[in-house]
Amino acid sequence: MKNTARLITFCLSFLLFFFIFLSDSHAENGRTYQVSTSSLNVRSTPSHSGEIIGRLNKGDKIVAFQEKHGWILTYYDGKEVWVASQFLAPAEGKTQSNDPNHVQQQQTNTVQVMENDVHIRSGAGTNHSIIGTANAGDTYNLKDTSGDWHQIALSGGSTGWIAAWLTNAQTASEQEQDTKTNSSNEEKSPSSEGTVASNGSLEGINIMLDPGHGGKDPGSIGVNRAPEKDLTLSITDRIAQSLRNAGATVIVTRTSDHYLSLDQRVDLSHSYNTHAFISLHYNAFPIETIRGFSTFYSSDRELANEIHSSIMQNINMQDRGVNQADFHVMRENNNPAILLELGFITNPDDLLMIQSGDYQNGLANGITNGLKNYFNSY
Template identity: 50%
Template sequence: MNFLRSFSISIGFLLFLLLLIPNVGQAQEGRTYEVSSAVLNVRGEPSNNSEIIGLLSKGNNVMVFQEKYGWVQTYYGGQVGWIAKHHLIPLTNTHTADRNVSENQSSSNNVTVTATSVNIRSGPSTSYSIIGSTYSGDTYPLVATDGDWHQVSLANGSRGWIASWLTDKTTASEESNQISPADTVENGLTDNDNTAIDSSTGGSLAGYNIVIDPGHGGNDPGAIGLGGVYEKDLVSSTSDIVVKQLRAAGATVIVTRLGDHYISLNQRAHISNSYNTDAFISLHYNAFPIIGVHGVNTYYSSQSDYQLARNVHSSLVSNVNLNNRGIIQENYKVLRSTNAPSILMELGFITNPNDLSIIQTSDYQFKVAQSITNGLINYFN
């Protein structure tokens, strides 16, 4: 009996100790993991509500030091950061060692993006299709150089092309006139525009820098409408048509989100503020618990934005057959943080059957693109 009593006391003591141990998982201290998501937030605390302090991309390696509540602790930019563990793949020591040797051997052949937001294309020219996007500070193994373009190796094993003048390895060809990365920010250049920006000409958008901001993306689907329609998907398809229409009118267009990626509101504003932006337009679709609510409206933040909102919204409601909900002043963060005249457009309700049946059509999205283009032409002229 004494033995059983002693055994019970020992078990009870061990259980008590286990209760005192914090919820720390099995992540091995100093173990290396690989990011499996296209874009991964690094947060200041192990919580989805914590401040985002940085971003990681698919294929990036992180060193993990502890785990709490499904989050792993690492370091980002010299400070403690937390990452959701389910976005990570553990690497074996051999794999990590081989990768480190490979990276050390090829570090002199890496290329680093220096512009804020850059297209990755399928070939060495702006005539090739966009297959992805990358951002300032991202580094890739350099495979080859063709004129003013670098071919790089991407995290998923494929290859893509980046304009050399948007990286730390510029070329000295006559075609690029040795354009430096600084020119990209100061003159509002993108990889589809390596010439000096001219002054405006009447009847077109030549000479104007327009930022199109497709709302939401990645792990932020936005509103979810009837039939499980995601706002982010409708916004993406609409934005693609808007961008093409604006470029056809001569505008230089910068897009804050290429593909299905999460971009914070601060990053969206930062992208716009990094260029000599003439107008910032954030595109969204609306939702409401009452199914009968429908229509389009445009938001602005300050009086300096009002004229842009008035011109674009007037053009929209004269061109589409949806209820006009008017122009509304709101202190939205993405608008107040953007230096250029800026508006946010709600292009219909995905929770209203009639609106949804219309806004899902390519005809409607093309009319939206026409309306924005004509509204901007009216605004600037």
């Protein structure tokens, strides 16, 4: 028995030594980087939809233990975490660009395409010619980033440009917006009751606006040939400004013409401390005489009723009522969520009204007042 006990003790000591030796060697062999942007989110998974569990500041140093599709595995507060590699530089330094919208990348970084039939262009913008296509899962070496476009290495030594929002690699402008949004959320953390301030403002309330469609998904086409995706993006700015004037923190799922899947929209809602998610759409029907404004909900009828009632007090459009529906962005959303059909762009009268300043101001005021009523009551 004594020999057995000694053997077990020896084995445990050896394993402990082996573990410590490997851990120390692992850390010593890891490459050290420093943060090259003003603020960098620390996430639980190698994804922009991963939970944000902390933030690093410019100049902070980390040790990289693994790289995966443009993400670096490191340690933060004793936990394994991930940070976007394109915002890191070797600790010994790197060349800086004078252009604030241009971020030089390490050639060892990679970028993965997230959608099918993505255009590869000769330059950074949709005005440049298409020189190839990429599909979901394709991975390329990342050369540079300019604005919202990534330069990638192609076969034969050539390069091309691909829209960053169709990849897993965040751009500097997106990271900056991400940081501003999270900073704003922290500054305006809501009360535990989730109610508006006593003066009736929306201070402390986080509202996510979701302009429908975008990118390769145009949505419905109006009688004037205008795609729904452009109209939803345009009205979102007006609504966001009204909400911000009322003190709300506003997060927008997309701020440009790029594609987001339904799951990505829901993931964004879950990524923030969202108190109300509002998806914005315009309706369409083959018969031009069909018209009117509708509000849809999955489980949050109170939110739908308050906003719909307030909107109809502020606009002069046919009321098609509040209806329950099974739309993905509401059904899968853990936060209170509704979807607004802001009128029929296949009806000439609705379309004319939709484009008027009175309608747009009335819609923005209606949504703002409806949210005030909702958060005062619940």
